[in-house]
Amino acid sequence: MTDTTTTSTTTVAAAAAGGGAAPPPPPPPPATSSPVQVAEICLDLLLAETERHFMHRDVQNANTSSSDDAKHLQAIGYRVGYALVERCSRGKPRPTDKLDAVKFVCKDFWSAAFGKNVDHLRTNHRGVFVLQDTSFRNLRHVPQHANNDVANERLQIPTGMLQGALAALGVPPTSVEVECNSPPDVTFTVKIGVAP
Amino acid sequence: MSARGASNAPRGSQLPAQEKVSNELFTLTYGAMVRQLLHDFETVEEVNAELDAMGARIGSRLVDDFLANAQGVRCADFKSAADSVARVGFRSLLGVTARVGAWSETSDAGSGPSACSIYFEENPITDFVELPRGLEELSYCNVLCGVIRGALEQIGMHVTVVVVKDMLKGADGNELRLTLKEHAAETYPFKDDD
Numbered sequence: 001m002t003d004t005t006t007t008s009t010t011t012v013a014a015a016a017a018g019g020g021a022a023p024p025p026p027p028p029p030p031a032t033s034s035p036v037q038v039a040e041i042c043l044d045l046l047l048a049e050t051e052r053h054f055m056h057r058d059v060q061n062a063n064t065s066s067s068d069d070a071k072h073l074q075a076i077g078y079r080v081g082y083a084l085v086e087r088c089s090r091g092k093p094r095p096t097d098k099l100d101a102v103k104f105v106c107k108d109f110w111s112a113a114f115g116k117n118v119d120h121l122r123t124n125h126r127g128v129f130v131l132q133d134t135s136f137r138n139l140r141h142v143p144q145h146a147n148n149d150v151a152n153e154r155l156q157i158p159t160g161m162l163q164g165a166l167a168a169l170g171v172p173p174t175s176v177e178v179e180c181n182s183p184p185d186v187t188f189t190v191k192i193g194v195a196p
Numbered sequence: 197m198s199a200r201g202a203s204n205a206p207r208g209s210q211l212p213a214q215e216k217v218s219n220e221l222f223t224l225t226y227g228a229m230v231r232q233l234l235h236d237f238e239t240v241e242e243v244n245a246e247l248d249a250m251g252a253r254i255g256s257r258l259v260d261d262f263l264a265n266a267q268g269v270r271c272a273d274f275k276s277a278a279d280s281v282a283r284v285g286f287r288s289l290l291g292v293t294a295r296v297g298a299w300s301e302t303s304d305a306g307s308g309p310s311a312c313s314i315y316f317e318e319n320p321i322t323d324f325v326e327l328p329r330g331l332e333e334l335s336y337c338n339v340l341c342g343v344i345r346g347a348l349e350q351i352g353m354h355v356t357v358v359v360v361k362d363m364l365k366g367a368d369g370n371e372l373r374l375t376l377k378e379h380a381a382e383t384y385p386f387k388d389d390d
Binding site: 046077 | 224225228291324
């Protein structure tokens with residue numbers, strides 16, 4: 001019993017010494033996989049409640065239009081997207097151009113934020129990118145023939161997240177438009193560095 | 197059989213694996229929402245009240261899902277309900293462990309204790325959070341109070357929940373105090389011919 005413990009300790013120590021002598025010390029445990037996970041329904045309900053709060057308050061108050069409310073939701077999304085990119089891009093090379101940044105968003109960011117990768121990415125190589133997700137997580141509870149407003153409401157925060165993510169990667173978009181004809185299939189059109 | 201994905205498992209046959217999301221995304225979303233509330237409301241008290249109200253609406257919807265998924269959870273009286281919230285709810289929904297304690301003295305025979313505390317050290321909504329100066333009054337975790345209150349209200353228990361200890365404010369742990377106000381017993385059998 002004691003023998004095994006000693007040997008294993010020495011091997012660990014030797015490995016640690018070897019690692020320290022050669023290149024940089026071994027990286028800390030990956031920061032992206034947080035040990036604590038919450039049930040998805042908590043996030044769903046939080047998002048639903050946030051949308052309810054910011055979209056449907058002050059109905060009697062005439063000077064808040066629905067586009068103002070959408071802006072509030074986008075502002076929330078922007079902060080989430082910005083901070084999330086900072087976390088999931090840690091230790092990875094910084095994207096060098098627009099396309100690189102958008103690709104990063106389609107893979108790493110999308111899976112951190114929406115649980116999967118973007119299904120299709122198209123670009124005209126002049127700053128217009130079309131991202132299609134055929135089963136967007138935030139719309140999975142929206143019925144296929146729902147009123148367009150319902151899906152639209154649920155897409156305000158993700159739109160903001162996409163803006164924030166790209167801004168954090170150094171390529172703030174000039175516009176992000178979202179289109180959803182049959183949930184949960186959704187298409188984001190991102191314009192970077194071109195007139196909206 | 198055992199390799200079958202949770203999504204294919206027939207609903208209700210056994211405890212299905214809950215879909216999980218990373219805590220980072222959840223924390224950041226909550227934090228951004230609180231910031232927007234602070235921006236919108238004039239006083240911190242209003243924000244605290246709104247967080248509690250939002251929590252209550254979340255709780256009232258969460259309880260259905262919770263009871264449907266977590267089989268064998270007992271919520272017949274306040275004691276078992278509080279126990280389920282702490283030991284099953286916190287673990288399965290927030291992924292952290294919590295415990296119950298500090299039961300109040302039983303007031304009269306048969307009714308059981310009417311107050312208790314829920315303790316937890318790890319709080320998934322306060323990761324990366326630090327209260328800036330000037331916001332000492334903000335009760336960042338008020339949403340949890342609301343959720344518990346809203347959830348128990350759906351099963352006929354009117355409780356008040358307050359934050360007693362908050363690690364964001366330098367305490368050595370988090371403590372929520374639950375006090376039962378009224379337990380509206382369900383009446384059986386329901387009259388069909390009304």
